[in-house]
Amino acid sequence: MLLRLDTASSSPLHEQVAGAIRRAIAEGECVPGDRLPPARDLSRALDVNVNTVLRGLRALRDEGVLEFRRGRGVTVADGADRRSALLDRVRDLVADAAHLGYSKNDVIEMIREIP
Amino acid sequence: MTDRGRRSTTAWGTVGWCVGVLVLLAALPPAASSRLPERLATHWNAGSGRPDGSMPLWAAALFPALVWAVLTAVVALALRRAGTGSGAIPGWALAGLGFGGVMLLGGQTSIVRANLDHADWHDAGPVTSWVVGTLVVAATVGALGFLAAQRALAQTPAQAPPQDGPALDLPAGQRVVWLAHTSNPWLQAISAVTGLLAIAVAVGALAGLTDSPVALAATPFALACVLVLGCSSVQARVTERGLDVTFGPLRWPGRHWALEDIESARTENLTPAQVGGWGYRLSGLGTTVMLRGGECLVIRTARGKDFGVSVDDAEHAAALLNSLSAQHTR
Structure with a gap:
């Protein structure tokens, strides 16, 4: 799988790692059910500390993008590709809102008001 | 002539x-x-x-x-x-x-x-x-x-002169890497069986069931187990440092090519019959790590030899290697 790490961005490294995997899933580099390379391999390839990679992977598990299974390693969750794309749009939305002076709660209120 | x-x-x-x-x-x-x-x-x-x-x-x-x-x-x-x-x-x-x-x-x-x-x-x-x-x-x-x-x-002149292989867009401010993993369950099973045989023979000899010449038969079994296990899976990665290919579950031994050692990269569809079988194959024109027939990443090294490895998504790997090389020499 091809991974693009956005080194120019100012966000923390573990978020960049999560972003690289999110993008790979969104672009179809790996499909639901695929096994991700072990964290050690990712760490060597990306030249990032293995704990940082694990932190990124755990964030993706909490988002429901990845599944950790004992003995099977880390796999891409069902529907992760669509969910991941949707989450990207939500993230953009929150960023745009912040730019315009609206907080996350304001955005949540706006979504609630939509019939 | x-x-x-x-x-x-x-x-x-x-x-x-x-x-x-x-x-x-x-x-x-x-x-x-x-x-x-x-x-x-x-x-x-x-x-x-x-x-x-x-x-x-x-x-x-x-x-x-x-x-x-x-x-x-x-x-x-x-x-x-x-x-x-x-x-x-x-x-x-x-x-x-x-x-x-x-x-x-x-x-x-x-x-x-x-x-x-x-x-x-x-x-x-x-x-x-x-x-x-x-x-x-x-x-x-x-x-x-x-x-x-x-x-x-x-x-004999090398066939297939190095041509412009596939390439990839590499924007500034991005670190692009590629990873792949292939394993062959049949080879893993053979390794497990030979390992069990080696243990059985060794235990039998230790228990005094067989003579010491028979116990020596454990050595080739153990050797075969380790060798086949080493060839049963392969990991490949392409980074700014070049191409790394490692063997077996221990990721050791491995081979490394820096970008300047790689002349060009391409993909080929190879079968085990073409390269002489499964595992680590040496032939007159180069080396192939063959775990399954199909898509292979093949690099032409600066010394004019070919090295191939059977991995999925080899197209991306070849494109990334060619682009990184072009960026490196620029």
Whole structure:
């Protein structure tokens, strides 16, 4: 799988790692059910500390993008590709809102008001 | 002489060598039968140098010929499977046929000479010096055959000149890497079975169920287990540092090529029959790590050799390697 790490961005490294995997899933580099390379391999390839990679992977598990299974390693969750794309749009939305002076709660209120 | 002409001469020379050795092996004892005993001494005690085994004349004539026939048949089959239809014979085949032929001929000559003019095989003379001489000559002929084939390969121009392979867009401020992993469950199963056999034999020997010579059989099983396990999975990664390929679950041993060592990268569809089987394959033109037939990443190194590895998504890897190389040299 091809991974693009956005080194120019100012966000923390573990978020960049999560972003690289999110993008790979969104672009179809790996499909639901695929096994991700072990964290050690990712760490060597990306030249990032293995704990940082694990932190990124755990964030993706909490988002429901990845599944950790004992003995099977880390796999891409069902529907992760669509969910991941949707989450990207939500993230953009929150960023745009912040730019315009609206907080996350304001955005949540706006979504609630939509019939 | 043209290239094709030279190749067909080599092929015919090899066929002539095979047939000639076969005829000599079978004909030598009957030709000297009037001066030989009824049974020929065919085995000598390594310590005392006295003969300790014998065969009838017809068996002594046919047995080495049969061994040679099997050897040539195996080499011919392997060549057929490797698909070298162009008439070029790889170095290992020339070395094997040269070494095997000289060994068998030397052995047969030693046996006939030791038995010559003796009434009974127990009186046959010693063969040690002849065996040593034969080994030296056979090793020399084998090495010469190998070197000659390497030279011939080096002279043939490389097919598929390095062309513009696939490329990839590499924006600034992005670190692009590629990873892949392939494993072959059949090889893993073979490794597990040989490992269990090694343990079973070792435990049996420790428990005193078998003699120590049988316990030695655990060694090849254990060796096969480790070797097959090492070839049963492969990990590849492409980074700004180049291409890394590591073997087995321990990710060791591995091979590394820096970007400047790689001339170009491409993908090829290869089958195990084309590269000579599964696992780590060496051939005249390069090396292939073959775990399954299909898509392979192939790099042409700066030394002009090819290295291939069977991995999924090789298209991206080749594109990334070519783009990184272009960026590196710029």
